[in-house]
Amino acid sequence: MTESLTVRHAKFVVYHPWRVLLLLLLIVMAAASGGRFIEFTNDYRVFFSEDNPELNAFEAMQDIYTKTDNVLFVIAPKRGDVFNAETLALVSEMTEQSWQTPYSTRVDSITNFQHTVAAADDLLVGDLVPASADLSLEFIDFVRDVALNEPILINRLVSPKAHVTGINVTVQLPGKSLDEVPETANFARALAQEMMLKYPNHEIHSTGLAMMNNAFGEMSQKDMATLVPLMFLTIIVVLGVLLRSFSATFVSIFMIFSTIMFAMGLMGWLGWKLTPASAGAPTILMTMAVADTVHLLVTFLHNMRRGHNKAVAMLNSLRVNFQPIFITSITTAIGFLSMNFSDVPPFQDLGNVVAMGVMFAFVLSVTVLPAMMMLMPIRIKVQEETDSHLMVRFALGVINRRGPLLLGMGLLAVSIIAFLPQNTLDDQFVEYFDETVEFRQATDFSSENLSGIYTLQYSMDQGSSGGVSDPAFLQSVERFSNWLRTQPEVMHVQTISDTFKRLNKNMHGDNPAYYRLPESRELAAQYLLLYELSLPYGLDLNDQIDVDKAQTRINVTLENLHTNEMLAIETRVAEWLGQNLPELSYTAASPSLMFAHIGERNVSSMLLGTTLALIVISFILVLALRSARIGLLSLAPNLIPAGMAFGLWGMLVGQVGMSLSVVAGMTLGIVVDDTVHFLSKYLRARRENNLNAEQAVHYAFKTVGIALWVTSLVLILGFLVLSQSHFSLNSDMGMMAAMTIAIALIMDFLFLPPLLMKLEGKKDA
């Protein structure tokens, strides 16, 4: 990258604007045409890579038993008791209707619960509330008595207080089309609406994994629809005010558009799907595209105000800015590319898309931008610039108070960074959605009143065909289930041992003394055969017993747990099993467990990614600034902002989740930009003009101060817009990035110059 090459390039662009414009427009359009392939995913599994061990354990378990994706309707009668003719009629009708849910394979409710009764040598098996039932008061009392004493139902499909009841619809999505999830969710919503109209004294909430998946999809689309226009408006206003030139603002907007179209189009061509996490890409892209543009335009306009003609002003701006914006683009891209270390594929996509966009924005800003500016009418009055007056006064202030500033800012940084350990790694995936989201409200209602969305599934393997009937094995299962029920986080345990106990009681004339496990393997196996022969379609035991009858699955429903608590109970269970049932082979899996592990896994992999990005970026800075000393010195203003932002976060929030672990690497690339611009101007002054440290700082403030201020403002506003998302992965990331960039600007203005003067001043003397 020699100076003459830059100048030759600049001359070509400035004197052949049409050719350049046309060529680049063709490239943008070719890339953008991939936009038609862009799709929104609605599957929480996208957060996990293909080789994620928890995902694989869960998929393996789903293959052995049946899938557990579900829609859970929670029905709350206003009178506060579900055992009345009206509510039971609703549940009965809605249960019947729920079989019509697309992809449904099973529907469970208190009305279709397969109740077993013994009468002499007869075993009666049937719906607890048959469709034809006469809902007399006596019958309703009987239903209440059965339901509230049935371990399979209580705390799962009916609350102990009997004030809410649930209908659980198991769905088996083939995963062939993206419409499956919305199709299911829309049906569920419509059904709930219809039932609430027909039975007006009831409230019905819809939750479950299928609804969560749908919320993920809807969330990304909503984010795109609200945040992008908001961001757009913000940028137009900020640029309009700060650049005070219609043409310049217009060109900037055009650049932003082209960058987004190019990057999102490539995403389409590459077949990457938009997820709630990568849906922030357009917003971030807009922000990033502005930075390069502003630097070039500020210098260009400054030159014109000083009386240069258009071509000269642009040539000079390109000459001065080409290298710094090239380097800042590279470092920014590296920062975003560090997201590839994340174990969460949507973050990898986000990082890669933004990195591609950033590099393309650089290309555009040294081609399309000057070309368009040459073609656009520009009327600039030659005048003294008040802005740089302000900057000069600011620079003098900093130079005069460098001692106290260096000390004060240093102390401030240290004391805020001291709060960094206050952060704990924690997450809660329902809380990814804020309280305004329908799914979150329904899920909160459900877990406060009936049953949670957090589960743990244990598959216990006896090891031999038909082994589930082995009395010793069943005793272990029962012991385990009983112990699980004593754990404070556990809301419900679904276990086959309860079914065996009930059948044993039934086969002994409903004598409560026989509510215990059958004594012999043959007896248990024969009960199972008999019971299976009498179950209706969809209500079989295949979700609890494998085809070889060697393994059984225990479903544990938990309260809303943070990932820490989730990992804690997983460990506690493993310890208990290890101590009490060491011979039992088992596997644990569940979506909650997947989310619990991903946070930790992501942090450790991002630590590596961020460190690597830091090393690479520092190396580039040393090379680009051609000074190991200045390059190393730049580490301070580059690292301090992230440290301080996380320190502030530790003070104010303290909970670091999946999304925040990628922020440090991502913002590193951005905050470096300001340092690079400031230092390159500083060094230019030192080397080309032989100025001392003080004068060079003064020069740097004067030439690049405004541009830094404007770009940082745009970046901060951009990430603040992202923080308006109703999806916490995006809003936390936005808030944290905005904080980091703001701190970086403060540090570059108030800490870096005093530091330079302190260290370099000695050399001058």
Added chain:
Amino acid sequence: MRKFLLLALLLLSPVVMAETPEEKGLAIALETDKRDKGWQDSYAEMKMVLRNRHGKESVRQIRVTNLEVDGDGDKGLTVFDEPRDIKGTSFLSYSHSLEPDEQWIFLPALKRVKRISSSNKSGPFMGSEFAYEDISSFEIPKYSYLYLRDELFNGMDCYVLELRPQYQHSGYTKSHVWIDKAEFRSQKIDYYDRKDSLLKTQIFSDYQQYLDQYWRAHTMTMQNHQNGKSTTLQWDDFQFKNGLNDGDFKKNDLKRQR
């Protein structure tokens, strides 16, 4: 003259030329039923192989004796041999067209006969992909019939009928049955679940003819399209007209089945 010819054709071949699809469907069903009448009683051994999504297999072995009952569902006696835990368990059923079946089971470990009072016919049989209603005896009044089309299946010219269960508590809204025109044997059945989406497909193969009349498929495979599991039934050692009667299908004799 042409009208007369058409009328004559209609009268001569009721199966082929019945007026409405409903009538044609019923006619084909009646013919199928008629061709399988008069076997009196039958005995067969059946091996059931269950496969999950991974292809992991599990085997069950049973013996089935049936008694033909004119004008109602057949009587059936099933003795379970494998797995060992349920050896000696025997199951007696008097099936009916529209009423729930009467069922008794003898559990050797409990040493008692229990009557199962349940209207459920739609659950999985021994944890397999076959529902009890898929293998219970075929009776005309159980379904309504609709002729859909002619179609080739495995090189055989077939009628395709739509059957809709008329009994309560079926797991299906309908099924599509491929019946070959040559011998009126079921070749393939598509089952549609309660929301009318394709649930399972049953394929019949290895047909053999007994007593110069009765065709029996020795292999039946059921593929569940929704959960990816499948079950194969392998029938063997068919015997007919063994001289059994009502007296051989009494609940009090269940204990003595070995």
